[in-house]
Amino acid sequence: MLGALTFPLLAVWAIDAWGPRATGAVLFALGLASFAFPRLEVPGLGRASRALLVALPGLAALTDDARFLRLVPAALEALLAAAFVGSLAGGSSLLERTALVLEPFAPDFIAPYCRKATLAFAALFALQALTLVGLALAAPEPGWATRASLAVWAPTLAATALEFAVRKAWFRHYGEGPVDRLLRRLMPPEHTAQGRRSLEYIRKRRVELGLPPP
Secondary structure, three states, X not given: OHHHHXXXXXXXXXXXXXXXXXXXXXXXXXXXXXXXXXXXXEOOOEHXXXXXXXXXXXXXXXXXXXXXXXXXXXXXXXXXXXXXXXXXXXXXXXXXXXXXXXOOOOOXXXXXHHHHHHHHHHHHHHHHHHHHHHHHHOOOOOOHHHHHHHHHHHHHHHHHXXXXXXXXXXXXXXXOOHHHHHHHHHOOHHHOHHHHHHHHHHHHHHHHOOOOOO
């Protein structure tokens, strides 16, 4: 995600400074070196994912064609979509595993929501990948980096904000921050079945851990 967000502007700067061939050669060399670090592989995709990202700069170095470099953000988004979809195998999801890292005591009943949210983000990343392919293959224009960055930043931020709002409205689990306190007044957990379920689970866990009730 970080690469998709930052690559367009960095690529334009590098191409203006060194040209497509030299920029492609540098990225190709860095990509080959990355194979020495297995932890850099996209989870669930392995070395095949990195091969695609190495091939595009390599083609730019061979052909001196900047379009191969402009396709890198599209490849990153496509790999993100594939990683999110691949994480659904076995009944879990990438977002559920992330939630359990952030909150080890998260209840099992978050699983269906996490799977749906994971699939929704995968669809978003796939759509962004197609958009970036169109921008990369279109006639070159000075504003490519800005449009490509917006195609990544704007939908991702909007989707993240929407997911946050939907999650809060559905589970109605709130923390101690000012936003959560405001949302709790606007959407009390006691007013919905799912909110009461979340609240009851929290109460039980706090009792088990010897903590005061929420």
